[in-house]
Amino acid sequence: MQTEAIRAFVTVCDRGSFQAAAETLHLSQPTISKRLAALETRLGHDLFDRVGRGVALTEAGHAYLPHARELLAVVQDGRRALDNLDADTAGPLRLALSHHVGLHRMPEVLRAYIARYPKVAPEIVFVDSEAACRSVLNGERELAVITLPSPAHPGLVEDCIWADPMSIFVGRDHALATAETVDVADLAAYPAVLPPVESYTYAIIADALGQSGLEIEPRMTSHYLETLRMLAGVGIGWTVLPTSMQHPELTRVELPDVVIERRLGAIRHPRRSLSNAARALLTMLDALREPKAPA
Numbered sequence: 001m002q003t004e005a006i007r008a009f010v011t012v013c014d015r016g017s018f019q020a021a022a023e024t025l026h027l028s029q030p031t032i033s034k035r036l037a038a039l040e041t042r043l044g045h046d047l048f049d050r051v052g053r054g055v056a057l058t059e060a061g062h063a064y065l066p067h068a069r070e071l072l073a074v075v076q077d078g079r080r081a082l083d084n085l086d087a088d089t090a091g092p093l094r095l096a097l098s099h100h101v102g103l104h105r106m107p108e109v110l111r112a113y114i115a116r117y118p119k120v121a122p123e124i125v126f127v128d129s130e131a132a133c134r135s136v137l138n139g140e141r142e143l144a145v146i147t148l149p150s151p152a153h154p155g156l157v158e159d160c161i162w163a164d165p166m167s168i169f170v171g172r173d174h175a176l177a178t179a180e181t182v183d184v185a186d187l188a189a190y191p192a193v194l195p196p197v198e199s200y201t202y203a204i205i206a207d208a209l210g211q212s213g214l215e216i217e218p219r220m221t222s223h224y225l226e227t228l229r230m231l232a233g234v235g236i237g238w239t240v241l242p243t244s245m246q247h248p249e250l251t252r253v254e255l256p257d258v259v260i261e262r263r264l265g266a267i268r269h270p271r272r273s274l275s276n277a278a279r280a281l282l283t284m285l286d287a288l289r290e291p292k293a294p295a
Helices: 002-015 018-025 029-043 059-083 099-104 107-116 129-137 184-188 200-210 225-233 276-287
Strands: 048-051 054-057 091-097 120-126 143-147 157-171 239-242 250-253 260-268
Touching: 002 018, 002 029, 002 059, 018 029, 054 059, 091 099, 091 129, 091 276, 099 120, 099 143, 107 120, 107 276, 129 143, 129 200, 129 260, 143 200, 143 276, 157 225, 157 276, 200 260, 225 239, 225 250, 260 276
Parallel strands: 091 120, 091 143
Antiparallel strands: 048 054, 143 260, 157 239, 157 250, 157 260
8 A cells, every 4th residue: 555655646746636646546535635645644745735736845755756667666676576477478568669760760669579479569659869868867758769868867777779970061052062171160051950968969069179179059940850850951940860760851961970870778776677578679679689790
């Protein structure tokens, strides 16, 4: 019962209200309230300030939340360890995918996986790579396939599966589209449309261009690379995309001595057990691992 009360607490934090948490957990709102009241009594602290229909974490709530997440992750870890005693690959696969990886790298993998392991029930969320890392760290997801952070996340284990070369693109009517040569100063004269500055991909782009002396302040940002491709294609600014996303409306711009490349792969927690379902997916991904180029 205490675990269920803690689950109710974490769900209210994630969903922002008692009603939304009740809907997520398929419980009544009074049941959620009762479980939280019992938890607060047991802990001796109020976890929420009730303001009208909304809720806000108290100082005690903020302090307790990471421990509550960790407790639920440990409980889930124990369940997976018991499930793994059965050699069968079945049950839920709690997976996070970044939007680009999910759309461009994973369809064939998932098609083959589902055909091979029909007893697995994938529970997939599409989120930004940064949020995916947090979900694995918190135990909400056991595996994520994303743009890998650079430098590597200190609390997670990564398996790089694909190299993802990136290029600078402009719309076909952009002034730089017909330039014979382009340098950093030329690029700096025009606005950019790029991923959000807090994203892993932006950090990779900024680091590569910064080595050539270019400091970028994007005019617009989006986590969705397809959106950036459209914005660049209509002439709003230059962008940086995976080279594989070349499009008839875009012209690739060569910048001397600038190499931009992301690493795509799987993220997992080093101290938590993976389900047989997650291990099977990792094995399939490992078979796709691109060999490193010789030094």
